[in-house]
């Protein structure tokens with residue numbers, strides 16, 4: 001029998017991870033990315049909970065350790081820059097983490113590490129500047145059935161399996177669900193935006209969060225530093241803004257910079273300096289901004305026949321701290337379920353793909369979506385609009401820091417109690433050396 005032939009749409013975190021696992025069962029994999037080159041951008045990500053053993057299983061622990069950002073901890077400051085609470089980072093490689101994980105890494109570095117897993121693999125092709133225009137698939141009862149894919153450049157190709165790893169706005173999901181299906185993205189209110197700027201000596205290596213009062217919405221600005229030259233600025237709101245929405249819709253970078261700078265140009269702390277950089281400095285061209293939203297698909301709809309969704313495309317919950325971990329683990333569970341079934345019966349990949357995709361959703365969905373909906377109490381405490389609300393937050397945070405609650409409470413959420421499954425069928429491939 002010819003090997004399983006798979007198309008993965010999206011070269012972010014989940015896509016290259018899946019390419020790695022499928023390559024270990026001898027599948028022929030094409031990984032397409034719509035950007036003209038590897039999209040190695042974004043700010044700090046962290047691996048938490050099962051993301052730690054997952055990374056070890058993938059054989060990338062040393063590469064991640066070598067690239068990790070050594071943030072000493074996270075502090076809350078007041079409008080004058082005075083520290084109100086400080087949470088040191090967790091250390092020692094434990095799965096349980098503080099606010100700063102032991103495995104903080106720049107997104108670009110993690111994307112490069114994941115791509116390197118399959119870079120020289122003869123069965124895996126990385127293709128850039130490519131997207132899928134449409135696809136159809138044969139009847140599920142046809143054991144030799146395929147997905148017939150038409151790419152934007154007019155090329156056509158058949159695959160046993162197509163996986164949408166194309167993020168929260170997934171087009172694969174849109175085509176798979178069909179034109180009449182409702183958009184499963186639900187706005188939670190507000191945005192998170194990130195950009196880089198040149199550092200000043202006063203910029204701390206501690207993650208530094210400042211809550212800003214304002215009548216319309218809760219806002220916070222945070223700085224992080226992973227290198228001497230640059231400071232990374234994070235902007236968060238818990239309310240929507242028409243100008244930001246319009247700018248996001250238009251895709252115009254300078255319009256988006258202006259809309260966000262208008263929203264955060266307070267005269268407090270260092271906001272003026274940060275917003276001046278956002279408006280004018282070339283380093284800020286890496287601005288990435290997204291609304292807080294969740295992908296909430298009805299049960300049983302993470303796959304349709306031979307087309308399956310993973311990562312944010314299946315279950316995004318923007319910036320909840322688990323997106324990277326869940327992207328990696330979901331890819332592993334999907335590959336493991338298919339590989340286990342395919343190993344038992346190699347007469348046709350169809351049955352293994354159809355059942356494997358269902359098993360993957362049954363196993364992984366309860367964990368990946370456990371945090372959906374968030375906590376309203378937590379949200380309102382963490383995003384105060386008034387000076388009094390900010391003082392309450394600082395007092396509670398100072399108490400939590402004093403009693404080290406960040407390491408005692410179940411910060412890791414539902415997935416902490418869940419064990420990564422073992423898939424002997426995935427263990428057989430050759431270990432790939434990561435540079």
Ligand SMILES: Cc1cc2nc3c(=O)[nH]c(=O)nc-3n(C[C@H](O)[C@H](O)[C@H](O)COP(=O)(O)OP(=O)(O)OC[C@H]3O[C@@H](n4cnc5c(N)ncnc54)[C@H](O)[C@@H]3O)c2cc1C
Pocket residue numbers: 009010011012013014015032033034035039041042043044045107130131132165166167168170171172194288310311312313319323324327
């Ligand atoms: C540029 C960028 C920067 C980010 N920065 C941060 C950050 O600083 N902090 C943070 O916590 N999270 C960030 N994220 C989100 C984070 O990476 C994900 O939430 C998480 O890691 C899950 O990964 P994913 O692979 O499912 O999705 P993503 O990481 O979003 O990857 C999806 C990939 O699919 C590609 N793609 C989209 N549509 C198509 C298409 N039609 N055809 C082909 N390819 C397509 C995208 O270009 C992207 O490379 C960022 C995402 C991106 C894309």
